[in-house]
Amino acid sequence: MVDQPVPKVTAADVERIVRRDFSAERVAEVLAILGRFAAPEPHRVRLDALKLAAGDVARLERTVQLASTDYRDVIAQAECPSYMVFVPGPSQSAEAQIIDADWKQYQEWLRA
Numbered sequence: 001m002v003d004q005p006v007p008k009v010t011a012a013d014v015e016r017i018v019r020r021d022f023s024a025e026r027v028a029e030v031l032a033i034l035g036r037f038a039a040p041e042p043h044r045v046r047l048d049a050l051k052l053a054a055g056d057v058a059r060l061e062r063t064v065q066l067a068s069t070d071y072r073d074v075i076a077q078a079e080c081p082s083y084m085v086f087v088p089g090p091s092q093s094a095e096a097q098i099i100d101a102d103w104k105q106y107q108e109w110l111r112a
Contacts, residue, residue, distance in 0.1 A: 004080060004101045007048055009043045012049070017047060021055040021111070037067050045071045048078030051109055079106050 014034065022030050026074075034046045045067050051075065053060035067074040076084050080102045 004083070007044060007047070007079065007106065007110070009047045009110075011043055014046045014050070015109075017050045019052070021050060022057070026057060030057065030060060033057070033064055035112055037064050037071070039068070039071050041071070041075075045074055047075045047110075051078040051106075067099050079103075081105075 018027055018030050018034070024112040034049065036051070039045070042077070044086055049060060049067055052063045063074060080099070082098050082102050082105075
């Protein structure tokens with residue numbers, strides 16, 4: 001099994017993405033929605049919820065609700081979308097390629 005990379009994110013990263021993906025009028029509302037999630041790794045999960053929401057407040061609400069049920073579902077969908085449909089079995093190098101592609105996609109989204 002190949003280890004998957006884990007992003008190191010901060011509250012500043014979360015706020016930057018909120019301001020990037022939502023209008024100035026919605027920033028306070030979006031931050032309040034994100035503030036409802038306070039379980040493990042809050043900055044990481046909030047950032048992942050923003051990725052899945054793709055600028056849609058209603059989708060963000062649903063994603064934060066999902067995170068409150070099991071935050072790992074949000075992490076998996078946001079950080080490892082290809083890996084989640086990967087059926088283990090091929091070679092370890094295929095697994096590593098999928099993990100690497102997911103990581104690159106996540107990093108590109110974060111830098112946009």
